[in-house]
Structures are given as C-alpha cells and as structure tokens.
Amino acid sequence: MSPLRLPWRRRAQPPGDLACQELVELVTDYLEGALPERDRARFEEHVSMCEGCAAYVEQLRQTLSVLGRLEPEDLSPEAERELLDAFRQWKREEQSDGPS
Amino acid sequence: MADDADALLVERAREGDEDAFAQLVRRHGPSLLRVARAYVPTQAAAEDAVQETWLGVLRGLERFEGRSSFRTWLFRILVNRAKTRGVRESRSVPFAAVGSGDADEPAVDPSRFTADGAWTSLPPRWDLDPEAVARSHDLRRIVDEAIAKLPENQRVVITLRDLEGVDSETVRNVLDVSETNQRVLLHRARAKVRKALEEWIDA
Numbered sequence A: 001m002s003p004l005r006l007p008w009r010r011r012a013q014p015p016g017d018l019a020c021q022e023l024v025e026l027v028t029d030y031l032e033g034a035l036p037e038r039d040r041a042r043f044e045e046h047v048s049m050c051e052g053c054a055a056y057v058e059q060l061r062q063t064l065s066v067l068g069r070l071e072p073e074d075l076s077p078e079a080e081r082e083l084l085d086a087f088r089q090w091k092r093e094e095q096s097d098g099p100s
Numbered sequence B: 001m002a003d004d005a006d007a008l009l010v011e012r013a014r015e016g017d018e019d020a021f022a023q024l025v026r027r028h029g030p031s032l033l034r035v036a037r038a039y040v041p042t043q044a045a046a047e048d049a050v051q052e053t054w055l056g057v058l059r060g061l062e063r064f065e066g067r068s069s070f071r072t073w074l075f076r077i078l079v080n081r082a083k084t085r086g087v088r089e090s091r092s093v094p095f096a097a098v099g100s101g102d103a104d105e106p107a108v109d110p111s112r113f114t115a116d117g118a119w120t121s122l123p124p125r126w127d128l129d130p131e132a133v134a135r136s137h138d139l140r141r142i143v144d145e146a147i148a149k150l151p152e153n154q155r156v157v158i159t160l161r162d163l164e165g166v167d168s169e170t171v172r173n174v175l176d177v178s179e180t181n182q183r184v185l186l187h188r189a190r191a192k193v194r195k196a197l198e199e200w201i202d203a
C-alpha cells in the first residue's frame, strides 16, 4: 500500500499468511486441540515470532486460570435444610411402598 | 477418585443414609447452584432449580446406574430443570442459536489492528497471580458481571467448561450442542471475559 515499505524493514507481521487479527480468532480452537495439524503449526510459528500474539495468548491463559479458581458459593443453610427434609420424606415414602 | 467416592455415597443414600445424602448435597450443591444461575435471573430461582434437581435425584435414585459420572448425571437433570424455569421466566433462548445473526463478534476490537491485521500496539504482558486474584472481591465482581452480561448459551458453556472444569465431551452430552458450536460459544465468552479483565487492569 505504502511506497515507503522498504525491503529491509522488519516485517510488521511474521512470515506466513496468518494475520494477528486472524490468529486471535483461532486461540480457542488451538487450546481445544481442534486445529488441523497444518494450522496448528502455522499458529505456533506465528506466536513464536510475534510478541503481540504471544502476549494475547498468555492473557487468555491467565483469564482461564482466574476462571478456574473462582469457587462457587455454598447453598444457603435454609436450602440445605429443606433438602434434608425432602430426603426424609422420600425415605418414608420408599419404606411405606415396601419391597416390591 | 471423586467418582468412586460419589458412587459409594449414592449407594448409601439409596439405602436411606441421610448423612451420605447430606455429603452429596454439600459436595455438589454449590456447583449446581452456579450452573443454575447461568439460566435463571435470580438467586432464588436458581435455588429452586437446585431444589428440584435434588428432588429429581431422589425420585430417580434407583435409575442412576453409574454409566456416566454422578456429576454428569446431576448436571443433566439440573439443566433440564433450569431450562424449564428459564423459559418460564422468559429469559431462555433456544440453545441451537449460536448467534448466526451476530456472526461478526470479533474477539478483539478491530481498531487494535492495522489494515493488514497486525497489532497497532502490542497487548501488555499480564502478571496476574491467580491465587491472589481469586481472593480479590473486586476482580470477582468484574468477572461475575462479565459472565452475567453474556448471552445465555455463552454463559452456560463458559460456566460448565471454565468455572466447573467439565470436559467438552461431557458438556456436549449435557447440553446437546455440537462440538463446533460449543467452541464458538466458548470462544466468544472467553474473549469477553478477557476484555473485561483488560479494562480492569488498565484502569
């Protein structure tokens, strides 16, 4: 596009036809092991040469590790009590049914 | 290991052992509540769905044959209950809709790239300590809000996969969604949570 693009300048993006903007859309497929062998190699080659994409992939890994560490909240004590009541009622019904 | 322990507890609960049932509830209740929350708009409605799930478990206890893990079986019951409830509270959308209408949902704002698709400025290196972060109420709120804002099907998938750590095969069984669609939903959901974290870190 620009006539100033000089041949010895470092390329804005690593060799290969995969743009950073395309790569960010492939991260989940990559992490899920869903990329075909050839695309996987292109992906890895790009990340190994591109600081921006390496940082982006690392951000996603850190996002996942944060998500994986969020503990769920406990049931409220009332909800737990109601469940045990339900269990006792089930047990009574089971026993009154008798062995079949 | 966890599955073995579950199998034993289920066996004892079937025989009427209340303590075993209480242990199952404590072990799985919080996860069920969190997944239910992905379907229904209020904590109360989520608790009701969890309640119904355990009632379903009690009624169906004789039918759990250990072919899938107890956890998978539980999630399946819960999702059915929560979906019904979500529809009733008119929040649920059909799962098959991955959002073909909004196919253009880029993971990263297009303004971050040049016309050639290269970064205009490099994304910063993050140095999050996940342990510290898990204890930060502030961050928890950011992530919770980001997840709450997702479309339901994205929220359900990221909750099961990334919060609960359920594998993709199991999620496929529980949700009846193809592997490809699951990946699309997961991809969009993760990208939005990452973006929320980025905004929080930058601020």
Ligand SMILES: [Zn+2]
Pocket: A013, A019, A020, A023, A046, A050, A051, A052, A053, A054
């Ligand atoms: Zn790149």
